[in-house]
Amino acid sequence: xxxxxxxNGVLAATPAQTEGPYYKANTPERAxxxxxxxxxxxxxxxxxxxxxxxxxVAGVWLDFWQTDDKGAYDNSGxxxxxxxxxxxxxxxxxxxxxxxxxxxxxxxxxxxxxxxxGPVLTTQIYLPGEPRNNTDSIFKPELVMSDVRDxxxxxxxxxxxxxxxRN
Ligand code: FE
Numbered sequence: 001x002x003x004x005x006x007x008n009g010v011l012a013a014t015p016a017q018t019e020g021p022y023y024k025a026n027t028p029e030r031a032x033x034x035x036x037x038x039x040x041x042x043x044x045x046x047x048x049x050x051x052x053x054x055x056x057v058a059g060v061w062l063d064f065w066q067t068d069d070k071g072a073y074d075n076s077g078x079x080x081x082x083x084x085x086x087x088x089x090x091x092x093x094x095x096x097x098x099x100x101x102x103x104x105x106x107x108x109x110x111x112x113x114x115x116x117x118g119p120v121l122t123t124q125i126y127l128p129g130e131p132r133n134n135t136d137s138i139f140k141p142e143l144v145m146s147d148v149r150d151x152x153x154x155x156x157x158x159x160x161x162x163x164x165x166r167n
Contacts (some may be wrong), residue, residue, distance in 0.1 A: 004089075007054030011162045015142055017123045020110060021074045027063055030082040032095035040097030042068025042154025045125075045145060048090045049113060051165040056090025063112040064094055071100030088135075098127065098155065106132035106139055113161050125159050 005011075034042065049060040063083040067073050074080055080099075086092050099107045108124040126133060126144045133139045145157035 004048060004056065005050070005054070005160055011050060011052050011054055011094060012142070013052055013123060013164050014113075014123055014162045015140060016121055017140070017143070019112075019122045022075060023065060023110065023112075024075070024078065024081060027065070027068075027078055027081040027083045031084045031093050033064070033066075033080050033082050034082060034095055034097070035079065038068070040100075043096050043098045044151075044154070044156045045094045045096070045109070045159055046156070047160040048058045049086050049092065049093060049115070049161045049163060050090065051163055053165045055165075057115050057142060057163065058088045058090055059116050060090070060092070061112075061114045062085040062086070062092050062094075062161075062163075064096070064109055065111075066096065066099040066109040067102060069097050069100050071102035076081055101130070101132050104136070106130050106136040108136075108139075111142075111161075112161065115163055118163060121161070121163060123161075127157070 049057045066083040068080055101107045107128050107130055110124050113121045128144050128148055145159045147158040149156050
């Protein structure tokens with residue numbers, strides 16, 4: 001499990017990114033997008049949802065969607081789509097596969113994040129070291145996962161989302 005980040009002062013809010021054309025509402029609630037026989041490299045992404053004053057937020061809705069390993073979205077069903085909520089410590093856990101890129105886009109995972117009664121943050125997260133990161137016009141280094149490690153059966157990575165604090 002990821003460590004709660006050390007906070008010295010105010011965190012930068014996670015930047016928003018375009019939703020793109022492939023979002024579908026009413027996804028199944030699930031932390032794992034893996035299905036039997038699914039191709040690709042297994043990827044576990046974990047992290048916290050924090051406020052800019054570095055407080056973890058419980059019960060945050062996270063709705064992930066992405067391509068399969070070959071860069072294809074499922075636009076008829078809910079393959080590679082699912083929502084979940086942060087636990088009481090503000091953590092989430094996503095089990096998926098490394099997404100493929102597609103024309104014009106480096107590999108990315110789309111996500112919508114909403115704290116209870118808060119606004120929706122729509123953004124995308126990226127993998128470090130992908131050759132197409134440099135040529136994707138909307139790629140942002142602030143949205144790259146950290147602590148990417150190879151494991152016996154895939155990869156693990158961390159990404160902490162930071163939401164604007166509300167008083
Ligand atoms: Fe996309």
